[in-house]
Amino acid sequence: MADFDRIATSYNHLKRIVFYGQVELASRHFVENIPPSSEVLIIGGGTGQLLAHFKSTHQINYLELSRSMINKAKKVTTDASIEFIHTDVLEWESDKRFDVIVTPFILDCFNEDSLNLLIQKLKSNLSQGGIWIHTDFCPKNAFQKLLVKAMYLFFRITAKLKVKELADFDSLFIKHGFICKRKVLFYHSMVESKIYQQIDG
Template sequence: MADFNQIAGFYDFFKGLVFGKQIDKSSSCFVDHIPANARILIIGGGTGKILKEFKPSHSITFIELSEAMIQKAKRVKTKASIDFENIDVLKWMPINEFDYIITPFILDCFTEDKLNLLFLRLKKSLNKGGEWIHTDFYPKNRLHKVFIKLMYVFFNITANLKVNELANFDLLFEKHQFLLKRKALFYHSMIESKIYQKID
């Protein structure tokens, strides 16, 4: 199982050193699209920088496997109501239905087999017509692919990730019957943030 506790202390520094503000900008670029009073599920929220962007009326469930990451996220100043859950999302049992799911740079931490299980679980927890905001890496050329490979090597060593390649996210959303509504590109078009809507 991946363990991001060891890198939580320098994760934001590393992220900024490599990507500048692009990770944070892409992760939160569609938050202003979310209406008041929405119930929101965030998976893999890391150190919680995205939490600064939410409204007081938003109710958020924040799932993060790393206890060290959660401790940092709890220190983020936010006006929203947050329920922090330190658990593996594949073992998490949703008790509520959500209007929005947000997965910022977390689906790349799973193999395709586990992603299919995750999609089935998350889809059930999303209200009819609910939306999923997904942000991750979409390499466009050989240089991008080499860069992604090096990142996997780094996180396999530092966090015991045990994943070596990106799944086909577009195919997964199509397979599980989500409709692409909007998208935005960041960091030389290697990062994409997308809004998908549940259609069944």
């Protein structure tokens, strides 16, 4: 897995320069749809800016591989109850069931084989009727695809990320028994935020 500790201090600044705040808008867009008192699992929340938008009744498990990112996330002012967990999600084990899973710009760090394992693994932690909020890049034209390639090159150099291309997230979720219930586009339709719901459980 990649090591984002080296870029934690400049991560938010880089996102603002490249995407003019659209990444954060997309990440938090569906937070308002999360019912009160929900048990929420956030995977790879980075510096935790979206935590500021959760309510006091939300119970959050915050999984993040980067210790530096967690330290920054802990400084975010939020009313929610949060348990920070420093771990690799592929190695994390829990019998806990969550009403909502949130994956903001993290599934793009996995290849298709790892995503198959990850989605199946997390599916077992999702309560019946629960939702999965996924936000990530979905380039629509040659320029956007080139920008994604450039980002992968940057993170390969700075964070030792081994993945080189985006997986087909929609196909993977469908394969594992999910259906997209809602979708919102950001940044010239390059970024998609979606609510998936399990349909085979």
